[in-house]
Amino acid sequence: MSHTATHEEHNGGAVKEIVRVTIILSVLTAVELILGFWMMGMPLDGRLRLAIKGAIIILMLSKAFYIVGYFMHLKHEVKNLIMTIVVPLGLFIWFITAFLIDGNSFRNLRNTYDPYFKERSTIKVEKKAEAKHEEKKTETVAPVEEKKVVE
Amino acid sequence: MSTSTTVTPTKLWSGGKSPFNVEYGKLMMWYFLMSDAFTFGAFLISYGTIRFSTNGWPDPNEVFKSFPFAPEGVHAPLVFVSIMTFILIISSVTMVLAVHAGQNMDKKKVVTNLIWTILGGIAFLSCQAWEWNHLYHEGAWWGSNPFLNHDGTASSTNFTNYFFTITGFHGFHVFSGVIINIVMLIMTLMDKFEQRGHYLMIEKAGLYWHFVDLVWVFVFTCFYLV
Incomplete structure (x- = not known):
């Protein structure tokens, strides 16, 4: 299995990586929520409101990247596997x-x-x-x- | 990127070896999750299409503003749902730790982290049950929408129909995830994986659980934030 080869080289680093990704995900969520609160009183068709919504969607996609890439380990898989998942999506x-x-x-x-x-x-x-x-x-x-x- | 591979790319497709360099079951789990992603994607895109084709839409901050044990007229938008989001993120982290412990054949750590993950899943489901119950008592359900649009005009039932269908489908995934994790916990306690010599099952359950968390990232953004 690939993992017997993998975890010898980043055994100590793996937990560190999990902690790092946890912090990143929490910060991204916090920023999303701050933007959400900021958006509340704004006029409906305002340009700033639209820009904030765009920013929230970018943050959402980066959260998805961290979950799939690190928690689901896709970033460390073979290129063939990455392509067979990402290309259809x-x-x-x-x-x-x-x-x-x-x-x-x-x-x-x-x-x-x-x-x-x-x-x-x-x-x-x-x-x-x-x-x-x-x-x-x-x-x-x-x-x-x-x-x-x-x- | 793929530092763990020892084979050169030219040899990958010449037979005798998985070109994806993962175990069969794990590859199939990935394909299942991809099809599931298309199901959720279809739901959310259909929701987006209907929302784009309508002139008004309810303000999520007016709809989702309450909190358990809070007084009746409380105005706390985003607070409860952010707690639900953090619960799911943290349960994803404990699942990753369980998978990691499994790779090191550390049974005790697998058990503790799986228990935390299951508790996180149950906590999330309880939050969702409370929220559904609260909305139901406000008059919201499939086919009935008590909320007005942002601009004070009458809203259609599209909003509640999509909300209950999509969060319900996601909640059902969380529920099956909890069941799968409980099965994994029992199998770990029965030393099944120790006998097999590997904890690959936990990795597959982990993939599913992270996917549930991933879907929530999208549902949370589409219904509560934008």
């Missing part, structure tokens, strides 16, 4: 891009050609602030049902 690049663009285009089409869809997204439901438990079920569930018909 590259399909996600197309997958995500195509479907998100599709969703976005669908929204634009509906806003252009479906006045009812557009109108529904401008009517504010007021009763939220004071009523916490009882009214919710009667007030908000009803429009939801109507909306499903539109879709």
Whole structure:
């Protein structure tokens, strides 16, 4: 097995590496949370908000890299194994891009050609602030049902 | 990178040896996890598509703002979910330590670290059970969404449907991971791996457990942060 060869050379280093990766993952999560708290009061369509979301996604991907590379040990495997796992996952690049663009285009089409869809997204439901438990079920569930018909 | 390999690349595909230089079961675990990644990916991308095709969406900081034992109107967004995230990261670390101890044939350390991992998994599942229960009592479930959009307009049930389906599917993975780890613990205590002369089973269970942690990184970001 590959490991009998592997752990002789970084037996002492392995625990050190685990500790290092743990610290990195915790710091990345903490930064994500700080960004999340920072984002809270911002306007919805602000450019800074979008930039923070992008930063959070980059942090997420680097966390994924550390988990797969070090905890799942993929970084220390043979190149063949790395390629057989990573290359098919590259399909996600197309997958995500195509479907998100599709969703976005669908929204634009509906806003252009479906006045009812557009109108529904401008009517504010007021009763939220004071009523916490009882009214919710009667007030908000009803429009939801109507909306499903539109879709 | 691949310092552990002693074979030269030209010989890898000439037969008589695994070109991936890992044991069969471990390679199959990797392929299983890859297919599982596509399942989760399909769920999350479908969620993203629907979210992109809708004009409004609920604010996660308004939906996930409560905390166990806290007073009714408490506003503590991100706090509870960050605790859940850290629980899962730490249980992943103890799993890595168990795998490492297994490579050194250190049975005692394998047992302690596996127990910590199982406890972490159970703690995570308990947190999730509490959160689901709390949301259910607020009126959220499959097919019912009491929350309003960010801008105060009525929201569709897409939000709750996706939330419960995806976190439920992830929770089911955590649950099976805990079961697998308990089986590993029993096998370790019965000296199965000592008899075999290796702890490769623990490594495979470890791969699965890290994958569960990995998926949570994505679910956490997609539902609670952005």
